[in-house]
Amino acid sequence: MSTIQHYAAPRSLEEAADLLRQGNVTVLAGGTDLMPQSKAGKLKFQPVLMNIRNVEGLRGLTETGGVLRIGATTTITDLYDSDLVKSRLAALWQACDHFASDQIRNAGTIGGNICNASPAGDTLVPLLVLNARVVLAAKPNGALTQRVVPLREFFVGPGKVRREPSELVAAVEIDMPPPGFVSAFFKFGTRPALDISTISIGFGAVYEGGKLRDVRVAFGAVAPTPIRAPHVEAALEGKPLNEETIVAACDAAGQDARPISDVRASDWYRREMVRNMLERMLNNVRNG
Ligand SMILES: Cc1cc2nc3c(=O)[nH]c(=O)nc-3n(C[C@H](O)[C@H](O)[C@H](O)COP(=O)(O)OP(=O)(O)OC[C@H]3O[C@@H](n4cnc5c(N)ncnc54)[C@H](O)[C@@H]3O)c2cc1C
Incomplete structure (x- = not known):
């Protein structure tokens, strides 16, 4: 009630x-x-x-000095319709492309997706790959202040974030990725566009001369929060993207993913999906 x-x-x-x-x-x-x-x-x-939908300045994207600021009430449709997101932040754009139905995309916001803190939240995985920061606004002593928290440190558990009740998520900030940065998002669900992810994977790296650097990998729905995958990243960093490296990265995924069994899938199935889909994603990068 x-x-x-x-x-x-x-x-x-x-x-x-x-x-x-x-x-x-x-x-x-x-x-x-x-x-x-x-x-x-x-x-x-x-x-x-x-x-908060009428709060001025909270909706939209602005790029200044290589930093992209996405206002908290920017909708999933806004992100999907952004040429900048589509051309420079492919993983985030692909996540929006796999996000629910048009009706939900028109209403659902990036700030809501972050604060809801579902382990399966679709924008969270690419935002982790993009090293996003959360901007929190509050008025502790009568003056408006801002606090910035790396997204990676923002999630505490399912539905739990490091936000004080007096704080509003005002925006997400992203340093625009360097030249040569490629990124991708994969989501698996029974009906991928309408279902919550059974697993999701985000990948980003600079791919030059057949080698990867600045590698960032994130997983959704395989732990109590969306996570970065440090073992997979270490297996790929500075390495030529050949079959041996891909096998090593997929083996390492088992050290990063800690899935549970629930109504959507067993932990075994999730581990297999992560392994197989990571392999497919890395082969796609390799084959251009
Ligand atoms: C049918 C259906 C399908 C869905 N499919 C998907 C899907 O495919 N992928 C996916 O990731 N999600 C999906 N969702 C979940 C949901 O649409 C998203 O999480 C969405 O981004 C939430 O945004 P919102 O603006 O509607 O949040 P709200 O419902 O308004 O808020 C969510 C939570 O965040 C808090 N909050 C919101 N904004 C702020 C802020 N700026 N500062 C502080 N707190 C804030 C609210 O108090 C609340 O606790 C689906 C939901 C439905 C109903």
Whole structure:
């Protein structure tokens, strides 16, 4: 049962931060996680429901000095429609291409995907590959301040993030990848576009002269949070992308993935999928 006593729709970040500082606020962005969770009794609304969709400056992409800032209320459709995302951040664009239906993409936001902190959240895996940072805004002493946390350190467990109740996720920042950077995203689900991932993989690296460097690999739905795969990265870094390297990387995946069995798949199946799909992705990179 809802306990909402007040609905607020702030127009500025200052106003939103003021409301959060007063406490007892549930943040509403697209509502595509919040509403089903509330209906299922998994979430109880706080007395104040704060819709952040009208907050000025929170939606859209801006690139300054090689840093891309994606506002928290930027929708999955906005990302999918961005030429910059499509041409320079292929893994993120592919994740948006495999994300739910048009209706959900039009409402669902990147900030909501991050704060919902599902181990299977589709944008989280490419954002980990892109070394994304989360920008949190608050007004602890009456003045608006920002705190920046690497996304890799932001997730604590399923549905749990390092965000204080007084903080709003204002944006995600990404250093634009270097020239020659290639990236890709793979998602497996029974109906990949509409289902939550059974497993997902993100890959990124500079591929030059047949060798990989600045390798970044991330997995979704194989641990309590989306994770980077340091053993796979070490097996690929600086190596020629040949069959031997690919086998070593796929062997290393077993050290990084710690899947559980659930209604979607067994842990054994998930491990096999990670291994086989990583092999396919690396062969795709190798074959251009
Ligand atoms: C039918 C269906 C299909 C789906 N398919 C997919 C899929 O394929 N892939 C996938 O990853 N997800 C999927 N989802 C989940 C959901 O659509 C995404 O997680 C979406 O990005 C959530 O964004 P939102 O704006 O709707 O978040 P909301 O539901 O508004 O919020 C989610 C959570 O984040 C908090 N929050 C939101 N924004 C902020 C902020 N700026 N600062 C602080 N806290 C905030 C809210 O309080 C809430 O706890 C699906 C959901 C449905 C219903």
